[in-house]
Amino acid sequence: MTYETVILGAGAAGMMCATRSGAGTLVIDHAKAPGEKIRISGGGRCNFTNMYASPENYLSQNPHFCKSAMARYTQWDFIELVDRHGIAWHEKTLGQLFCDGSAKQIVAMLVQEMQAAGAELWLQTSITSVDRTAEGYRIKVTREGQTTTLNARNLVLATGGKSIPKMGATGLAYDLARQFDLPLTDTRPALVPFTFSEDRFKALAGVALPARLSNDRTSFDEALLFTHRGLSGPSVLQLSSYWREGEQISVNLIPETPVFDLLRSQRQEAGRKALTTELARHLPGRLVDFLAPEFDLNGRLADQSDAALRNLSDRLENWPLTPSGSEGYRTAEVTLGGIDTDALSSKTMESKTIPGLYAIGEAVDVTGWLGGYNFQWAWASGVAAGSAIAARS
DSSP states (O other): OEEEEEEEOOSHHHHHHHTTSOSSEEEEOSSSSSOHHHHHGGGGTOEEEETTOOGGGEEOSSTTTTHHHHHHSOHHHHHHHHHHTTOOEEEOGGGEEEESSOTHHHHHHHHHHHHHHTOEEEOSEEEEEEEEOSSSEEEEEEETTEEEEEEEEEEEEOOOOSSOGGGTOOSHHHHHHHHTTOOBOOOEEESOOEEOGGGTTGGGTTOEEEEEEEOSSOEEEEEEEEOSSEEESHHHHHHHTTOOTTOOEEEESSTTSOHHHHHHHHHHHOTTSBHHHHHTTTSOHHHHHHHHHHHTOOSBGGGOOHHHHHHHHHHHHOEEEOOSEEOGGGTOSEEEOOBOGGGBOTTTOBBSSSTTEEEOGGGBSOEEOTTTHHHHHHHHHHHHHHHHHHHHO
């Protein structure tokens, strides 16, 4: 069977690519349904893009690589597509856009767009081998118990990264990249909770509060959630992309208020209050109880000298913690790193050395922040590759 283009992976990037790649496109996936990561994202409502998406929200060894694709297919272009399909949406915090209804609407939209473009979709199809030929690529697959050989002029690697293996994620894109001598950057789990040894925060499981998490590279002001295993929440997931094993992080538990000024003012107005009582006005009570022994939260406000209040403020604004690790690919939302962007054209996503070979989406060393940024990269890189393929046909 001969196709113009075979796309490996019916996720966000692969399906978007198929909407643009022209006639003779086949999309292959091992799953029972397309767009499974789309379906589960955003609590089932799909955080499909971010109003503020820009190259500054992405990590890569080449921070300029994503600029071309993202300039040519922006968040506004995807919003226009969503609107055209009558999908209602709303903005949450920090420019995050979600479906009012279900993430399945985004999947259905992409399937409709693929069908309109003439693309075929094969599900529950496993890849046996991929080889390069004089005319392009030969892909052997198993489908419904039958082995089929496909020939294609173009091959698109859109199988994602290693994150969430229970959904079938593998390192297939990286294996194929190695086979074709495309260089890879180091990969690691990203947008992932931190773990701590000895059940350090087990007593605080379920406690959440606004916080600022920092390391030597960056900081994020978003919600922090204590879990049985350690720390989670948006601020943690964001910082995890910039963290390395063994590094210390800093937590500001009251980021919106100068704590020293607050406590000194309350000492004058209500000095007979217990220090813990005053702190419980600004922090969850269970957290205050947890910190009391470590931070020596004893006595009344009136008993605290300026030096003592200054020391306490410093500790509340800069609580040093060293995670023992992360929860790994099991819960990581994305994979950091991947196919080296130096090997690809930033305009077309095609290999610079192997004609007709493309890599898009999470498989590439471009990783977005939490909040719809990774989907926007999937849309933009998919359009870049698909449009380039169509232009060559």
